[in-house]
Amino acid sequence: MLVHAIPTNAAYEFACDVRHGLARPRQKELPSKYLYDDVGSALFEVISRLPEYGLTRADERLLRRYSHEIVDRLTGPVAVTELGSGSGRKTRWLLEALCRRQRTSYYPIEISRSALAMCERELKDIDCVSILGFESEYLDGLLEVAAYRKRGQRLLVLFLGSTIGNFDRPAGVKFLAEVRRILDPGDSLLLGTDLEKPYSQLLSAYDDELGVTAAFNLNLLSRINRELDADFDLSQFVHVARINHGARSVEMHLRSKRRQVVAIPVAEVTVEFLEGETIWTESSHKYSVGEVSEMARDAGYRCTAQWIDKEWPFAENLLVAE
Numbered sequence: 001m002l003v004h005a006i007p008t009n010a011a012y013e014f015a016c017d018v019r020h021g022l023a024r025p026r027q028k029e030l031p032s033k034y035l036y037d038d039v040g041s042a043l044f045e046v047i048s049r050l051p052e053y054g055l056t057r058a059d060e061r062l063l064r065r066y067s068h069e070i071v072d073r074l075t076g077p078v079a080v081t082e083l084g085s086g087s088g089r090k091t092r093w094l095l096e097a098l099c100r101r102q103r104t105s106y107y108p109i110e111i112s113r114s115a116l117a118m119c120e121r122e123l124k125d126i127d128c129v130s131i132l133g134f135e136s137e138y139l140d141g142l143l144e145v146a147a148y149r150k151r152g153q154r155l156l157v158l159f160l161g162s163t164i165g166n167f168d169r170p171a172g173v174k175f176l177a178e179v180r181r182i183l184d185p186g187d188s189l190l191l192g193t194d195l196e197k198p199y200s201q202l203l204s205a206y207d208d209e210l211g212v213t214a215a216f217n218l219n220l221l222s223r224i225n226r227e228l229d230a231d232f233d234l235s236q237f238v239h240v241a242r243i244n245h246g247a248r249s250v251e252m253h254l255r256s257k258r259r260q261v262v263a264i265p266v267a268e269v270t271v272e273f274l275e276g277e278t279i280w281t282e283s284s285h286k287y288s289v290g291e292v293s294e295m296a297r298d299a300g301y302r303c304t305a306q307w308i309d310k311e312w313p314f315a316e317n318l319l320v321a322e
């Protein structure tokens with residue numbers, strides 16, 4: 001696969017985000033995108049196969065079952081792009097369904113280089129698909145992809161795995177609207193959304209028995225040690241998953257076991273942690289079916305179809321840009 005890396009000052013931005021996030025007065029916080037370095041992307045692949053984490057299997061069941069129906073709803077020649085493709089495993093079903101009627105260009109957009117490499121290994125055997133990966137943030141990549149669009153070609157944007165849930169609700173609508181501004185009327189967005197379910201089920205999905213999600217979360221501190229020369233002692237932090245009832249989300253935190261001070265030289269900061277204090281690293285918001293159509297409308301789309309998995313409540317939503 002060809003990979004187009006959009007130049008950024010990623011190391012500098014990481015240091016700034018760590019410095020600002022850990023200086024927040026009430027709640028220390030780090031952006032969840034930093035969970036995905038090489039180690040984090042590999043651990044996420046394992047999480048997606050854990051018995052407790054039914055989300056990826058539900059998403060894949062829907063795509064396997066309904067890809068032909070989804071593709072039949074798209075008109076004209078279509079190019080496919082995917083925001084945060086990860087390994088691209090589930091995307092195979094859609095690409096193969098599209099191949100019945102056309103050769104297809106597929107543009108995965110990923111912040112994680114190793115996820116892009118996995119995606120190529122996973123999908124390169126599909127004959128009628130050409131892959132060009134973009135190593136970049138979602139919107140920077142999408143702007144580039146839109147510039148590759150051929151005359152008369154429609155775009156199908158995939159945003160699977162309920163990654164939208166990492167944004168809080170207003171930020172999620174704002175993000176969908178930003179995507180919409182890059183699209184043309186008639187382009188489509190296939191949005192995967194995890195639906196509300198019992199709290200006990202959600203808590204074990206984000207705090208599995210084997211401790212893979214804990215390792216995924218703690219790897220963020222290892223990453224700061226590796227890349228910013230910090231001295232986090234991982235044995236002095238624990239992974240915590242908790243429900244935020246007001247936000248209807250599951251939050252991941254890293255809780256300090258004791259009072260401690262951590263130096264992060266490349267970010268030019270020393271951070272004090274109180275016993276029990278946490279760093280908030282990720283949120284996964286859960287949705288009702290009706291709410292997704294409303295979010296779509298507020299962001300400039302029409303939700304034209306929804307497919308719902310009954311085994312693990314999850315919805316695949318086809319949104320058309322108005």
Ligand SMILES: C[S@@+](CC[C@H](N)C(=O)[O-])C[C@H]1O[C@@H](n2cnc3c(N)ncnc32)[C@H](O)[C@@H]1O
Nearest residue numbers: 033036084085086110111112115137138160161
């Ligand atoms: C929750 S995983 C989902 C992966 C895959 N779509 C799935 O459904 O299994 C989110 C993916 O988005 C990527 N990602 C996170 N933030 C990103 C950003 N701001 N720009 C581009 N990619 C991002 C991560 O590297 C990761 O592979």
